[in-house]
Amino acid sequence: MPVHVLLEGTGPQIPAHLTRIPISLITTSTDVTDKIVKGKVVHKGPLVPLNNDSFILKMVIQEEDSMLNSSSQNSSVNVVLFGSLAKNFSQSANQGVLRPVLPNPRSPPANERRSPVSAELSSAKAPKYTYAKLDSLKAGSVVNVYGVVVFFKQPFKSRGTDFCSSLKITDHSNEKIGCTIFCEKLEDHPKIFRNGDIVRMHRVKAQVFNKSITLVNTFGFSVVTFDGVKGAPVEPRTSSRSFHFDPDDQRTVEELRSWAASQALFASVTSTVPLSAVQPKAYFDLTCQLLAKAPVDTTCTLLRVWDGTRCPHTLLKVIVEPHVTEGQLSFSKERENLIADVLVYDNHVEVARKLKPGVFLRIYNLRAIAGSSTVPGLTRSQLQVDHLAFHLHGGTSYGRGIGILPDNSPDVQELKRVIEAFQENDEEALSELNDSDLLEVWRTPPESLDGETLDCSTERSCSHDMQKVTLSEVKRSGLGRVHHVRAQLKAYEPHRLHEALKLYCSKCKSMQDVPDDELLESIFSEASKDCGPCSPPPWVLSGQVSLPRHAPGPSNRALTVYLLTQLMFEGKTKDVILLMGSTLEEMCQLMASYQNIIPVRASGGHLSLFDLSAPFLFRGRKRYYGSEITLGIQPLQFILLMKLELQDATDTLDVFLWRHAESFFGVSAEDASANQEAQNSICQIMDSLCPPGGNVGQHPWLDLCLMAYQAEDDDGQTKTCYQVCHTTVVKPSSE
């Protein structure tokens, strides 16, 4: 291949099929087939002879256009030349010479692989776009424009056939021009995420409306959007497969950024606020992740979202039917405290319908409203006065709407960091558990499960950037805490869900089994012997209740109860009772009439709690266990714990699922302890991931994130254990 030195305006023609791309857009994944770059040789290395009579030479070329400004962009690229090309280059080129770099002749033909972004032909003959200043628009003309966004609405459905985007832009002329974009496809609309973003529009028509010029898209319309932050990478946001971008564009974007930064363009618009800084009554934009959603009625949908920060105000919680919820049904208490229930109305319901849990959103012009709102659906307590509710009212005023943020946006990257930090901290609470407990024998033989068939798989939700490895590589790698694997589930233990449920004490880091009803019955029976006369403390009043008529049992006997004096005065006689001398069954019957029941017995003439091997509190179907600490009871937490045997082509590996079990199944352990629907959900998932009696080779493949850690077994031997983390079961969509 000959080397030609180009002098400006002369020299050999660049072949027409070659396209120039800016150096800043080159990444290791860029398809450089038929692409050229143009730049000055800023470094020319020596011609280095290789031992096979060949040569090698390194140089650095820099795009001249970008040398004019102080951009932080990569405008230079290292180039290694081989063989005669290196030799010819060494002889004919000098440092400081502008030259084209021709593509690698061994690259595959252009039609074999297409990069998602390829630039339009940008040789000397290509049409050069000209951009109209916003103060020079003439009615009826079709122009190309650049502008800084000072107002925008997310695309909304028009009454016609298209979605409509409404925006206002400005430029150095300070003229503010409204733009209306009609496109049938959402992806063709400008990808604007915040005021200050920079748009470049081709083929928009200037028209007069209300004595002002507005711009409307016309045939051949295209738009590219850039982040407006000074110094940020100039990355075009567009769904166009082909678009023009040259160093002039780069410069225009950077000039507009600098100019906008010096202007007070958007002093009055709503700004992005984290949940931790939300003020009641305020309108704000919320950048968040969608965790779950559920329709409330035809005009309202609940979006359960979080941004990893804690709102200082108590958040209103909306109850919806579990079977209409999409996404995780319940969360750990710590996570629940960070979740905002957002009610979206009217036109936003349709947009919300298309959102998938896990997606990152910006909700524009959200309203925080304090007070005992009468929200649709039931609230979790009758007393949610001053709890903060979030409403996205109907309409599109003030840009009200929901926008999906792409995973690579800087805002999402930041959000992921905050969320991961929370999850790591959440793990800390459980991390000091005595690991020998985990290694205890799993006694239960497998049993077959009935249930609907689902086709589940799993996906990672972590943001670790790493290659997948095989199970044998995981076993061999002594170092490194996190591994990504793809494997099948060969077996798991225990098969009985109630054996996977454990009680965990965050104070003493111990784990224990959940007592079964047989054990509880014997505890109640034993305690009922201690129900003789006792002198109750002054804060309770004693009384008697009869069991419901239809109740089976020896007779309709009356049971001794104690009511809290304070609650009596407040008329809340059904909120909580202390119950003495009942059987477990009788107590369960009384649950129909009382929200909370605390079983008590008479011990030495005094009212006392049961032994803490029984629940200290019954609430509906939920039972609360505790352990004794110096000044009272430390509540125990339900956790889920399973051992999974993974298999791939190279090996098998035992891993635990517990710290991330709740997000894995999309069910909280507490719900799994009491809620049949939650229990069914877990059983169906396990049945799908590891069908009983099936051939392991036909089990679904699972993408998993594994964390390795050291644990001591009973003999004090250190061994490496693995846990599934940051992994979620994917169920087939019900749509």
Next chain:
DNA sequence: GATTAGGATTCG
């Protein structure tokens, strides 16, 4: 080569 909308909160 038609039509849509044409910024401008607040029912829930």
